[in-house]
Amino acid sequence: MPLSQSSSCGSILPRTLSVTSRDLDTRRLLKGQLFLNDERQRMSEMSNRTVSETNVFLEPFHYMDNGHNFDTMSVDSTESLETSISACSPDNISSASTANMAKIEEMERMLREAQAEKNRLLEHREREMELRRQALEDERRRREELERRLQEETNRRQKLVEREVKLWESRPLTRYLPVRKDDFDLRGHIEAAGHHPETCFHLAITEKTCRGFLVKMGGKIKTWKKRWFVFDRNRRTLAYYADKHETKMKGVIYFQAIEEVYYDHLKNAHKSPNPSLTFSMKTHDRVYYMVAPSPEAMRIWMDVIVTGAEGCTHFLV
Numbered sequence: 001m002p003l004s005q006s007s008s009c010g011s012i013l014p015r016t017l018s019v020t021s022r023d024l025d026t027r028r029l030l031k032g033q034l035f036l037n038d039e040r041q042r043m044s045e046m047s048n049r050t051v052s053e054t055n056v057f058l059e060p061f062h063y064m065d066n067g068h069n070f071d072t073m074s075v076d077s078t079e080s081l082e083t084s085i086s087a088c089s090p091d092n093i094s095s096a097s098t099a100n101m102a103k104i105e106e107m108e109r110m111l112r113e114a115q116a117e118k119n120r121l122l123e124h125r126e127r128e129m130e131l132r133r134q135a136l137e138d139e140r141r142r143r144e145e146l147e148r149r150l151q152e153e154t155n156r157r158q159k160l161v162e163r164e165v166k167l168w169e170s171r172p173l174t175r176y177l178p179v180r181k182d183d184f185d186l187r188g189h190i191e192a193a194g195h196h197p198e199t200c201f202h203l204a205i206t207e208k209t210c211r212g213f214l215v216k217m218g219g220k221i222k223t224w225k226k227r228w229f230v231f232d233r234n235r236r237t238l239a240y241y242a243d244k245h246e247t248k249m250k251g252v253i254y255f256q257a258i259e260e261v262y263y264d265h266l267k268n269a270h271k272s273p274n275p276s277l278t279f280s281m282k283t284h285d286r287v288y289y290m291v292a293p294s295p296e297a298m299r300i301w302m303d304v305i306v307t308g309a310e311g312c313t314h315f316l317v
Helices: 003-011 021-061 075-087 090-170 186-192 295-306
Strands: 203-205 209-217 224-232 237-241 249-254 258-263 278-283 287-291
Touching: 021 090, 186 203, 186 295, 203 295, 209 295, 224 295, 258 295, 278 295
Parallel strands: none
Antiparallel strands: 203 209, 209 224, 209 287, 224 237, 237 249, 258 278, 278 287
């Protein structure tokens, strides 16, 4: 069957049939091979039939061995014979063979083109598959990189959280954090914490200062002496004097040096006059141990001093 008929037949196939390009090329090659075989067989049959017909028409003209005369033939029979002989002449056979060879060559050319188109489609499909595989590989690597970075960020954040938790758990036994605000109201802060400074006669507290007696342990000589302490947020210092007249300063501690304020639950104070009322204040240089005159005074002093613990940078507000 010619390719033109094959293509026309293919055009009337239902659209619902999905045929790949490879199947179409295979069918096209098979049809071309069948057509070539049919053409070769038909040419062979035509040649054989031409030879046999020529022999049949030439037999009446053969001479007899005994010298008999030719058979008589009518004019019509002669003309029919001449027509048949001319139709089966070598020229006509040659022209028919040439036309068939041209068709065969055309079919072979079309088959070569179809094969080339098939190879081109296969190469194109292979390139597309390779590009798709490469894209999938790139996407997989990108996802793995994102997952790795996300995991690293998660681990880093987890470590930061754990570090903050450890710092929070290891902070001293104080109730509040250091505050550096200029408009900070110290007395209001203490009252908001639940203390009642108006009923505590061992100290005097205002918006910026807190004053009162505490017993302090010496640094080099571990003796306990009563000192007048002044917590001043304006000067940002904790000073202590020999008496309440504040004329003879015995020492001063700056807020930047105060790190921690906590109750002496380990009883580290050497020979404290009252261990249950002893608290400590840690600075960059040393640890100060002090004894308050009452439990309420001790709690107020601890909450007051911790608001100035600017040396504790982890909890600075």
